[in-house]
Amino acid sequence: MSSASINETSTQSDGTAAPICIVPSCAHPINLVLRASDGKRFAAHAELLDLYSSCFPPAECVQGIEETDLSESAEILDMLLRFMHPHPQPDITNLPRPTLEDLAEAVEKYQIYPAMQVCKNEMRRTVYDRPVEVLKYSMKHSYKDLRDEAVFYTVETPIEIVWNIMKDSNPIFFCAWTLFCHKLREKNLQGRYEQAVNAGRDQANRHVVPACSDHWRRFSDRVIDLLRGRHWKPFYVSFDLAAEHARLNLDYCHRCSHREREDSALAIWRRSLDALRREVSLDDWY
Template structure:
């Protein structure tokens, strides 16, 4: 079957089917999109330039029709699609296509909406941000992954982000050590009572759920409870003073 520009055997996008369009793309599921070159040239950086001659052929793309239907709306003067209502899988597909074809307005919107999707989709968002050097988004997603094993996260990162992630992980390890040592820097009478709390700090994730650590109260009187409050406040203050992951990056 020929891929000539007048082929009529494939489906056509209803939204992108202008008669005067001068380039046709085909999705991997065989839907044709008739697009104006001037829009590609003015709104993107990754599609064929105006001088590129297609010789009457239809250009195949690797994305699905549903992804391209959303993506191409960003290069025309029309209402942009509401990606916030999409599933994360659809959002991720559009985001990757936007990066691939350098559809800049779509890239910006996808980054904003991905931040809104945290923390539920943190691993995928962190991976996307890492692949495309979105420093701000990396900083937002990183705290939700810090409790994962160091090698597990590092193995998914581009090479230039591995050392910064190791440094960031080490900084959290130091905070875990500080949390365990807090009683030794305070009143000695509380040390024996505090031992049980010390043993609750087993891993980095414990620093992110201080309610679980300090929720057991009133067993040793108000003075000890005030001691626990001071301990917790010290941990929270130290964590707030930490550098975010994006501050470790030199890109």
């Protein structure tokens, strides 16, 4: 191949048309061609791959124009390259769930820094619909906060489904999940949590001033509905998330809003429930 960089009108030495950059008006020299698993070829810039990722060779090591095969599809590779440009990031909020999971894995594989937290945040948003997939992702990439949130949403999932999703990853993940679920049932954590929901509110009620009592009752009823699973699976939703959604659906005065957010009543209720969740942790086995 020629030692010159590809430009928009050039052809490669083998006569094939050179791809152009997918980002309009990009002025960086094209000195790499990346071929997706389905055969589509993409122009790339060694200096940008070196800047935004830790898994591509340093720019100074690229001699001439190199063509490389990657295992990702054209759809995924397109988004990866857009993340590695000084350009607005692609909107991934409405991606189909399997596509998002493939993108999140590719971002971790190539350590594409601008996209890692973005993908993690989007994966967190899917925890209610695809908790096992989120658990697998979070365990594989050591996102402990997301792992500890996702695992509670998986305990009612049939073991065959969990195995089918996790079998191609580290077998320790599946073993740790199995032991976690066993310990959860052994401690009757879900039954005790149901009791603690009411007991915690009774404790918190003593810290609510009379002027706020009516609103507190409506607010706490809504929190209990959420914690018991009228809208989500019981026990697994975090207390803070339930409280946040309860506020969104209620009109409240400034005084009560301040109390709900900062007062000891809410803190006491939260502590009584979070203490139970901490009795069983994946840290015991993984």
